[in-house]
Amino acid sequence: MSEHLMNTYGRQPVTFEKGSGVWLYDTDGNQYLDALSGVAVNGLGHAHPKFVAALNAQISRLIHVSNIYQIAEQARLADKLAEISGMDKVFFCNSGCEANEAAIKLARLYGHNKGVESPEIIVMERSFHGRTMATLSATGNRKTQAGFEPLVSGFIRVPFDDLEAVKQVAKRKNNVVAILVEPVQGEGGVHIPADMRSYMQGLRKVCDDHGWLLMLDEVQSGIGRTGTWFAFQHTGMVPDVMTLAKGLGSGVPIGACVAKGAAADTFTPGKHG
Incomplete structure (x- = not known):
């Protein structure tokens, strides 16, 4: 854990490096059922192919413009x-x-x-x-x-x-x-x-x-x-x-x-x- 992160969360001693559907995998190779879902965020799970494709397509085209356009x-x-x-x-x-x-x-x-x-x-x-x-x-x-x-x-x-x-x-x-x-x-x-x-x-x-x-x-x-x-x-x-x-x-x-x-x-x- 980095000493440069502000202490705003009581972090658990685990680091996730990838996910697939409802599953998470930590840096030691352990598999977890993700019941927390990013605190009620990840409605599509992890690495859903259509979601990944949509994000990649948009980022390759345009990341950000102002709302004045x-x-x-x-x-x-x-x-x-x-x-x-x-x-x-x-x-x-x-x-x-x-x-x-x-x-x-x-x-x-x-x-x-x-x-x-x-x-x-x-x-x-x-x-x-x-x-x-x-x-x-x-x-x-x-x-x-x-x-x-x-x-x-x-x-x-x-x-x-x-x-x-x-x-x-x-x-x-x-x-x-x-x-x-x-x-x-x-x-x-x-x-x-x-x-x-x-x-x-x-x-x-x-x-x-x-x-x-x-x-x-x-x-x-x-x-x-x-x-x-x-x-x-x-x-x-x-x-x-x-x-x-x-x-x-x-x-x-x-x-x-x-x-x-x-x-x-x-x-x-x-x-x-």
């Missing part, structure tokens, strides 16, 4: 995500926390555009949205936040799967602009609402009644993890904003903030990128 493959993926989700527009980034940062900024800008001076977002206890300052502050885990105070303000925390708690916030606060919630909490311990359909439809109604955005963090639950493309597709409602990463790239760094309706038109040139 048209990018054909980016447009194709945006169209596909819109098709399978029923959403309207996509902002691409590099990771799940960046996708959630985009959603948080979008919600605040949406609020300011409506004349809300200090917009706030309802978030959940035991949630996890990332480790940047805004996503860390939105996360409902004190252990994750410890040592990084002062946290970013503008978040109201309520218990997960407690629709009444959300309604109580709506009664006493007039500057809420959005709810940010994981349909299935991942890092918090894999918590599933007792009745996901009822809970999500209830959140949808509260948002509709008050002009809020319903924003779903599907970084872990999205891209087929729950039997549909996205977890919200089990619930009979559609969010205003959804964030994706992990399985979207299957190991290639990518994130996406996907939006619908007024939320999709909130960002304008210079506001995010």
